[in-house]
């Protein structure tokens with residue numbers, strides 16, 4: 458009699474809400490097929506521990522709910538509601554150095570397939586190991602950045618959008634009471650999806666994303682000041698400004714906190730404009746600005762129902778692929794349904810983009826969401842060519858006299 462199929466599941470890279478919902482779905486769907494599921498702790502590090510006999514394979518076996526709650530709560534199926542990863546995750550590690558151990562660990566577990574839940578970077582690393590070890594790999598995209606190519610949605614994005622949206626809502630009232638400009642710095646690495654979506658949903662007045670305002674140059678700063686000044690002249694004394702962490706400073710360099718930098722620039726730049734006799738900007742240095750850096754709050758939070766549904770569908774699709782012996786594929790969400798893509802094509806694109814220092818799945822500057830923001834009057838930057846043919850926000854359109862007081 459042949460032994461039951463054995464599959465592994467791991468989470469790798471930065472965590473996000475919805476990982477546990479994927480794990481739960483994988484375990485439920487697999488055990489219903491009579492398979493065994495091994496939950497590998499801390500990404501590929503867990504395989505090293507198996508290779509070094511620090512972990513026994515049987516200890517990694519996941520049960521129906523993927524975890525055990527003791528006492529009266531035993532049997533409660535709460536896994537999909539919890540953020541984080543019950544397996545632990547890993548964003549650093551020297552997989553090249555330990556590749557032999559990792560492959561040995563996989564072989565000791567006698568896995569017939571591995572489901573890796575990761576972002577573009579971690580899927581790239583695991584794909585490389587899978588090639589070396591001849592593994593049957595299935596990838597599931599997760600990241601609050603939503604920048605995995607070929608998928609419209611990654612697990613975790615929807616919840617993060619909700620978290621930021623709620624923060625913007627909460628900040629609106631204190632902003633209004635104190636007539637302040639609230640600058641909110643949002644994660645997303647090199648992509649602006651999170652800032653754009655939550656900015657629109659949360660009622661932002663200005664949304665700055667790397668795809669449309671890669672640097673806070675003269676043109677961008679002037680338009681930001683202009684937007685805030687026009688509000689103030691219309692008696693709306695507060696404003697909500699969302700800035701994605703991927704936006705760079707005036708010199709095109711990364712700031713430790715682009716939010717803090719921007720808040721200062723709003724004052725400094727208004728002063729510069731005022732010194733150039735642009736009267737409407739005078740006095741704007743008195744505008745009270747405050748910065749909120751939402752940070753890792755965006756990575757946690759109870760997964761939304763949309764994320765749970767996505768995670769659950771992705772987990773089920775990954776198990777189906779293994780059942781049909783269709784390996785080396787990425788499960789994706791496109792046109793309202795789950796589809797799959799060959800992992801080699803996904804990874805080729807990811808590597809090319811990383812080599813060229815580009816985001817593998819940026820916001821479409823002419824896409825529906827950007828158009829929606831513009832239609833609402835939200836300032837999102839303007840890449841339309843200026844008179845000299847350059848994108849407007851990539852050239853300096855304001856020349857200051859060297860003696861202007863700044």
Ligand code: F6P
Nearest residue numbers: 471548600601602644645646756
């Ligand atoms: O990729 C997810 C992400 O949260 C990014 O948005 C952010 O830049 C980064 O991870 C933060 O990483 P860490 O948790 O290592 O600080």
